[in-house]
Amino acid sequence: MADVTARVHLVSLGCARNDVDSEELLARLEQGGFEVTDDPEAANAIVVNTCGFIDAAKKDSVDTLLAAADLKQSGAAQAVVAVGCMAERYGDELAAALPEADAVLGFDSYPDIADRLRWIMAGGHHRSHRPRDRRKLLPLAPAERPAAARSVTLPGHGAPATGPRVLRHRLDNSPMAPLKVASGCDRRCTFCAIPSFRGSYLSRGTDELVGEARWLAEQGVKELFLVSENTSSYGKDLPAGARALELLLAELARIDGIEWLRVSYLQPAELRPGMIEGMLAVDKVVPYFDLSFQHAAPGVLRRMRRFGDPDSFLGLLDRVRSVAPEAGIRSNVIVGFPGESETDFATLCDFAAAARLDVLGVFGYSDEEGTEAAALDGKLPDEVIAERLETMSRLAEEVSAQRAEDRVGERVRVLVEHSDGRTGRAVHQGPEVDGSTRVEGRRHEVGSLVWATVTAADGIDLTASEAS
Structure with a gap:
């Protein structure tokens, strides 16, 4: 059985939401008796928090797991474990295709991650084929389990903790820290698989978030970056309801040491009247809007199962700039979506030019396994998607550069x-x-x-x- 002072190294891939999960996992492992090390070659166990969002992220996750597995030959590593979105989404497939990993753990394994990691290091390797029931993943019968670590639960997941509340083991000493306000998503965009493995939207309670934010302030954090799959939905499942986000921001603004509050990933269709003004009325909320447009042509948006058109989107941008002319505004768009005509693409280009966003992320469409979009007809040739990606990326760069030039003297x-x-x-x-x-x-x-x-x-x- 692994020694209680075994060293663990964690690699965090993907988005800021994954980084929060990584920090909470490290806190659990520390409370369970592990020593965290930044040196993978000195680690007895390597945990890779995978990303399963797009093909490039999946490849990065697999490459990282293979590199970690090499250290079982050249370093101190006894075990390599995959966790995170790719592990949750492709548990069986990943376990069968990647025997170099000693275990593939889904989200339900997080609460007792320290116990599970000890069991794995003691020789409890995974079977080549896993039951689909995640609750049966790496079953730990009472006789097989080591002495239990303190029982704790990640904030926002499962039952309340029975031991001291887990906060986070920070991945770095940055003065900015993401604060994950919710998990999952209730929207069913045809191109997105996140709800299939992250589940429905679940807001974290205000008291829990304020407590974590206070702890982060004590660690020297100056900026809190509120993250979730859809932050504009925060609180819809809480008693506070529609105004929960503004109420949360007001509570966070009272924390000594926190100077900036930044909100990410807002859905244009969910920005109710007065929400922009209400957010910016809170002291310390910065004038920054991360708006998820994805496209501008109405027909493409409908096929994406989204809402809007150029006029409504430009009207929203006018609202933001009327309240905060200096606001930073960013978004992402997908080009080459199934059925996107030349007219649709021209509509998107015209919108991008008129919107004058500070930053516009541009992605070329590709089929994502398990999504409705993958089964749609009207798929565009790869060369057309590549051409539109290049055209839109060039336009986005030009607009962003001009927006930056406009800030000279500001x-x-x-x-x-x-x-x-x-x-x-x-x-x-x-x-x-x-x-x-x-x-x-x-x-x-x-x-x-x-x-x-x-x-x-x-x-x-x-x-x-x-x-x-």
């Missing part, structure tokens, strides 16, 4: 994140995907908030001069 507040003491993000820039801002002048501690005037733009990246 006074912005920058959160310093880099050890150079000068590089970080302006208030309109979301983490990782919206560029950076370098403040010329003296060095500042990581986590400092600095006022500066934008002096130049390079693509979506800015240079600014510290305000006197």
